[in-house]
Amino acid sequence: MRARARVAMWSAAVAALTLLFSGASAYAAQDTKRNTHPYFVDDGPYDFAWRVAHSRALAAVAAARGDVASEARHDAMACLFETLITNDPRLASASCESMRRLGTRLGLIDVQLAVDGIRAELALKFLNFPAAEPLLASLIARAGDVDPASPDARPLLRARVEHGVALAAMARYNEAAIEFARAREAAQRAQDLVVLGSADTWDCWSLMNQGETRRAHEACDRARPGLAQTQDMYYDLDLTYVDATLRMEDGDFASAMAGFRHAAVLAERMGGALLGPIARTQVVAALIGQRRLDDARASLEGINHDLAAGRFFMGLVPQIEYQWGTLERLSDHPADALRHFIAASQSTEHVTSLWGFRGTAWARRTLGDFPGARSALEEAIRRVETARIGVTGASARATIAREHAGLYSDLISVRWQIDGPAAAAAALEIAEAGRARALLDAMASAQVAGAAAPTLRAADVQATLGAGDVLVEYVSAEDRLLAITVTRDHIGFTALPGAGTAQTLARRVDFFESLVQEADEAAIAPAARRLEQDVLAPALTGAPATARTLIVAADGPLQRMPWDALGGSPRGLDRWDIVTIPSSSVLARRVRRASPSAAALVVAAPANADGFGTLPAARAEAAAVRRRIGGEVDELSGTAATPERLAALRPERFALLHFASHAVVDAALPMRSALILAPGDPRSAGADGRWSAGDIYGSTLSADLVVLSACATAAGAQTPGEGVMSLSRAFLSAGAGATIATLWNVPDAPGPVFADVLYRELAGGESLAAAAADARRELRRRGAPPRAWAAYVLTGNPHARIGVTPRIDPWRVGARAAAGLSFVSLLAGLSMALTRIRWRFAWPAPVLSAVILAVAAAGLQLRTSMSPGWDVGSLADRGVPQAAFAPAVEQGSVTWSPVSGADEHLVEVFDADGRPLGFPTASTAPFVAPAEAVRGWVRVEARQRGQRLARSPLTRLP
Numbered sequence: 001m002r003a004r005a006r007v008a009m010w011s012a013a014v015a016a017l018t019l020l021f022s023g024a025s026a027y028a029a030q031d032t033k034r035n036t037h038p039y040f041v042d043d044g045p046y047d048f049a050w051r052v053a054h055s056r057a058l059a060a061v062a063a064a065r066g067d068v069a070s071e072a073r074h075d076a077m078a079c080l081f082e083t084l085i086t087n088d089p090r091l092a093s094a095s096c097e098s099m100r101r102l103g104t105r106l107g108l109i110d111v112q113l114a115v116d117g118i119r120a121e122l123a124l125k126f127l128n129f130p131a132a133e134p135l136l137a138s139l140i141a142r143a144g145d146v147d148p149a150s151p152d153a154r155p156l157l158r159a160r161v162e163h164g165v166a167l168a169a170m171a172r173y174n175e176a177a178i179e180f181a182r183a184r185e186a187a188q189r190a191q192d193l194v195v196l197g198s199a200d201t202w203d204c205w206s207l208m209n210q211g212e213t214r215r216a217h218e219a220c221d222r223a224r225p226g227l228a229q230t231q232d233m234y235y236d237l238d239l240t241y242v243d244a245t246l247r248m249e250d251g252d253f254a255s256a257m258a259g260f261r262h263a264a265v266l267a268e269r270m271g272g273a274l275l276g277p278i279a280r281t282q283v284v285a286a287l288i289g290q291r292r293l294d295d296a297r298a299s300l301e302g303i304n305h306d307l308a309a310g311r312f313f314m315g316l317v318p319q320i321e322y323q324w325g326t327l328e329r330l331s332d333h334p335a336d337a338l339r340h341f342i343a344a345s346q347s348t349e350h351v352t353s354l355w356g357f358r359g360t361a362w363a364r365r366t367l368g369d370f371p372g373a374r375s376a377l378e379e380a381i382r383r384v385e386t387a388r389i390g391v392t393g394a395s396a397r398a399t400i401a402r403e404h405a406g407l408y409s410d411l412i413s414v415r416w417q418i419d420g421p422a423a424a425a426a427a428l429e430i431a432e433a434g435r436a437r438a439l440l441d442a443m444a445s446a447q448v449a450g451a452a453a454p455t456l457r458a459a460d461v462q463a464t465l466g467a468g469d470v471l472v473e474y475v476s477a478e479d480r481l482l483a484i485t486v487t488r489d490h491i492g493f494t495a496l497p498g499a500g501t502a503q504t505l506a507r508r509v510d511f512f513e514s515l516v517q518e519a520d521e522a523a524i525a526p527a528a529r530r531l532e533q534d535v536l537a538p539a540l541t542g543a544p545a546t547a548r549t550l551i552v553a554a555d556g557p558l559q560r561m562p563w564d565a566l567g568g569s570p571r572g573l574d575r576w577d578i579v580t581i582p583s584s585s586v587l588a589r590r591v592r593r594a595s596p597s598a599a600a601l602v603v604a605a606p607a608n609a610d611g612f613g614t615l616p617a618a619r620a621e622a623a624a625v626r627r628r629i630g631g632e633v634d635e636l637s638g639t640a641a642t643p644e645r646l647a648a649l650r651p652e653r654f655a656l657l658h659f660a661s662h663a664v665v666d667a668a669l670p671m672r673s674a675l676i677l678a679p680g681d682p683r684s685a686g687a688d689g690r691w692s693a694g695d696i697y698g699s700t701l702s703a704d705l706v707v708l709s710a711c712a713t714a715a716g717a718q719t720p721g722e723g724v725m726s727l728s729r730a731f732l733s734a735g736a737g738a739t740i741a742t743l744w745n746v747p748d749a750p751g752p753v754f755a756d757v758l759y760r761e762l763a764g765g766e767s768l769a770a771a772a773a774d775a776r777r778e779l780r781r782r783g784a785p786p787r788a789w790a791a792y793v794l795t796g797n798p799h800a801r802i803g804v805t806p807r808i809d810p811w812r813v814g815a816r817a818a819a820g821l822s823f824v825s826l827l828a829g830l831s832m833a834l835t836r837i838r839w840r841f842a843w844p845a846p847v848l849s850a851v852i853l854a855v856a857a858a859g860l861q862l863r864t865s866m867s868p869g870w871d872v873g874s875l876a877d878r879g880v881p882q883a884a885f886a887p888a889v890e891q892g893s894v895t896w897s898p899v900s901g902a903d904e905h906l907v908e909v910f911d912a913d914g915r916p917l918g919f920p921t922a923s924t925a926p927f928v929a930p931a932e933a934v935r936g937w938v939r940v941e942a943r944q945r946g947q948r949l950a951r952s953p954l955t956r957l958p
C-alpha cells in the first residue's frame with residue numbers, strides 16, 4: 001500500500017514536473033516542436049513575461065471562485081517562468097518559498113514537488129550547486145518507486161543528470177559518476193536518446209574536470225551518435241559546449257573558440273539558454289589561451305555591459321571575474337588581478353573557486369604579501385584534498401595531483417620566504433602531502449581496498465631513518481630549488497640558488513644525463529663537480545661525518561639525475577650508498593605483503609619477436625643469479641618465457657624477481673610501457689609477448705626486490721606531483737618492496753657482473769643499498785664507462801635484507817680449505833725456523849707448501865668471483881643507439897647536415913661546467929658559438945612542428 005501511495009503521489013506531480021523538466025504544459029499544447037533541455041530548464045524562444053502574466057491571471061480566476069488548490073498550481077507555474085527571466089535570485093527564491101509553504105499548508109504534494117524542482121532549477125541557474133544538490137537528491141528519493149522505463153519518469157531521468165552535474169561541480173566525482181551511470185542505464189531502458197546523450201555529455205565534462213582527458217573523449221564520442229538521430233537543439237548545445245571545453249583542455253584554442261561561438265549562437269536562437277552566456281565566457285578563455293589579450297578584453301567589456309543592463313546571468317560572475325583576473329595577470333597588473341581573483345574564489349563551483357584561490361596566491365605573492373599568499377595556497381590545497389577524497393580511482397587521483405602539484409611547491413617556497421630554515425618540519429609535511437600520493441594510495445589499498453594514504457608527520461619520517469642515513473627531499477619551485485635535509489636528530493631547510501630556475505635546472509640535468517651516456521669519466525668531471533656544488537653539497541652541509549647512506553627524494557628534473565656520477569674525486573658513488581625514493585612516506589609505508597613461498601624467479605633472454613635483437617649476456621646473468629642464490633630458483637628463458645608461462649608460475653609467490661630482457665618505454669601512454677617477453681599463444685592476450693605496465697599495476701606482488709635489467713626501466717613520462725611513470729614504479733605500486741632499474745638504454749654486457757656482485761653481497765648479509773652500490777663500484781673498477789654503472793638505480797627501502805640464502809659453492813669451499821691449509825703450513829715453517837727444531841723435513845718445506853696452497857686458494861677464489869662479461873669496458877658500447885646526425889666544429893663555427901623533414905634546427909650551447917648559455921636558438925648552419933663557450937659543448941636538435949625528430953650527440957667546442 002505504501003509503495004502504491006508513493007507511486008500515486010509521484011503520478012499526481014507529473015504534470016507540474018513535466019513542465020519543469022521538459023517544458024510541456026497546457027500553455028504550449030499547440031506547439032509540438034518544442035525542445036527539452038536536460039540541464040537547465042529553458043522554454044525556448046517563447047515570451048516568458050506573457051506566460052507569467054497569463055499564469056497569474058489564471059491564478060486570480062481560481063482565487064475568485066475559491067479554488068485554492070488551482071490558484072496554488074497556477075502560481076507555481078508563474079513562479080517557474082519567473083525563474084527563467086529574472087536575474088534577481090532573491091526575488092525568485094522568495095516567490096518559490098512562499099509557494100512551497102502554501103503547497104505544504106494545503107497538502108498539495110504535486111505543488112510541493114514542483115516548487116522543489118523549481119528551486120533546484122533556480123539554484124542551478126545561478127550556479128548555486130550546494131543549494132541545488134540536496135533539492136535534486138530529495139526529488140529523486142521521493143520518486144524512487146517509479147519505474148524508470150515509464151513514460152511518466154522522464155523528469156526523474158533528467159533530475160539524475162542534473163544531480164550528477166551538481167555533484168561534479170562540487171568535486172564529488174564518485175557520486176556524480178554513479179548518478180550518470182544510473183541515468184544512462186534508465187535512459188537505455190526507456191530508449192530515451194536525449195537523456196542518454198545528456199548523461200554521456202555531462203559525464204565527459206565531469207571527467208574533464210578530473211583531468212581524465214582520454215576517458216572524457218570516450219564519453220563525448222558515445223554522446224555524438226544520439227545527436228544525429230534526435231536533432232535535439234538542447235542536446236546539440238550541450239554537446240557543442242562540452243566538446244569545445246574539451247578541445248581547449250587539449251590546447252586547441254582555435255577549435256575551442258569556434259565551438260564556444262557556435263554554442264552561443266545556438267543559445268541565442270533558443271531564447272538565451274544559460275549555456276549561451278557560459279559559452280561567451282569560455283570564448284574569452286580561448287582568446288586568452290591564444291594570447292589575444294586585446295580581443296579578450298573587448299569581449300569581457302561587452303559581457304560587463306550586459307551584466308549592468310541585466311541581460312546576463314549573475315551566477316556567472318565568479319567565472320567572469322576569474323577571466324578578468326587571468327587577463328590582468330598576463331597584462332602584468334597584479335593589483336587588478338588580485339581583486340578579480342578574490343571575487344572568483346568565492347564561487348560555489350569547485351573548479352572556479354580553486355583556481356580563484358590559486359590566482360589570489362599568485363597576486364599576493366607578486367605584491368610581496370607572503371602571509372596572504374600562504375593563506376590562499378592553504379585554502380586551495382584544502383579544496384584539492386576535498387577533490388581527492390571525491391574519487392577512488394588511482395588514475396583520477398593521479399590526474400588531480402598532476403593538475404595541482406604546483407600548489408604544494410609554491411606553499412613551501414612561500415614558507416621559506418616567511419620563516420626561512422625555521423619552517424623545515426612544516427615544509428617536509430607539505431611536500432609529503434603533495435608527493436606520490438597515487439603510489440602511496442596504491443600501497444595503502446594493498447592493505448585496505450580503496451584506502452587513501454594519510455600524510456605523515458615530520459617525526460614519523462625521521463623515525464624511519466637509521467643512524468647512518470641522510471635523506472634529502474628536493475622541492476622544485478618555479479623560481480628556486482629548495483632542499484629539506486633529514487636525519488634522525490635534525491631537519492634542515494635550505495635554498496639552492498646555484499641550481500638556477502626550474503627551467504635552467506631542467507636543461508642542466510638533461511645535458512648531464514646526455515653527457516654521462518656519451519662521454520668518459522674525464523670529460524664529465526667538470527659538469528659533475530659543478531652540479532654537485534650547486535645541488536647536493538649545500539644540502540649535505542652539517543650531515544654526520546659517519547653517514548653512509550644517501551636517500552634522495554627528487555622533484556622535477558632531478559628525477560632524471562644520475563646521482564652516482566656527481567662530484568669530481570671522489571664521486572658520489574665513492575662516498576655514498578645512494579638510493580632514490582618517490583616520496584619519504586614510502587619508507588614509512590611498511591606494506592604487509594603475503595609471505596613469499598619461493599625464493600626467486602629469473603626471466604632471461606626471451607625469444608623476442610621481430611625488431612628486438614638477441615641478448616647474449618642475459619643467460620650469463622641468469623647463471624649468476626643461480627650461482628649466488630640458494631633455495632628454489634625458477635627460470636624462464638627462450639620460447640618458454642611467455643606472459644602465459646609467467647602468469648602460470650604466479651609471480652606473487654616469489655621473494656625475488658629478476659628480468660634480463662628488452663623493454664620499451666611509451667612516454668605518451670605510460671601504461672603501454674612493457675617488458676618484452678617471448679610471443680605467446682596467438683589467441684591469447686600475451687600474443688605480442690609484452691607484459692605491460694598496465695598489467696603490472698593490476699598485479700599483486702610480494703617480492704622484496706624486483707631487478708629490471710633492461711633498457712630504461714626507470715625512465716618514462718614525468719608527472720608533476722607523482723614522479724616518473726616508469727616500469728619501476730609499476731612494480732612498486734603492485735607491491736614490490738624495492739626495485740633496481742635503469743635510467744636509459746644499457747648494453748647487456750655489464751648485466752652478469754652487476755647481478756653476480758649484487759647477489760653475492762645480498763647473500764652475505766649486506767643491506768640492499770650497500771649491495772647495489774658495491775655492484776656499481778665493481779663495474780666501474782672493471783673499466784665500464786659511466787653510462788654502464790651510473791644507469792642502475794635502486795628505489796625503495798635502503799636497509800632491506802633481501803630474503804635470499806647463499807648457494808653452497810664447492811669451489812668456494814675448496815678455496816677456503818686451501819687458504820686454511822696454507823696458513824697452517826706457514827705457521828709450522830716459521831715455528832721450525834725459530835725453534836731450530838730439526839724434523840724429518842727442513843723448515844723451508846712447509847713454507848714452500850704454504851705458498852703453493854695460497855696460490856691455489858687465490859685461483860679458486862678468482863674462479864668463484866668471475867662471471868661472463870668480465871671485461872665489461874670493452875663490451876660496453878654494444879646496444880647503444882647512435883645519433884641521427886652529428887655537428888662538426890671548426891674554430892668555434894658549428895656546421896651540420898640538415899635532417900630530412902625538419903622545419904627548424906635548434907642549437908644548444910653549454911659552458912665547460914655544463915651550464916646552459918642562453919636558450920636553444922633556431923639557426924641554420926654555420927652557427928658561431930659565443931666566446932664564453934670555450935671548452936664547452938654544443939648539440940643540435942632537429943624539429944618538425946615543435947616535435948623532436950632527432951638530437952645530435954654532444955660535441956666538444958675548442
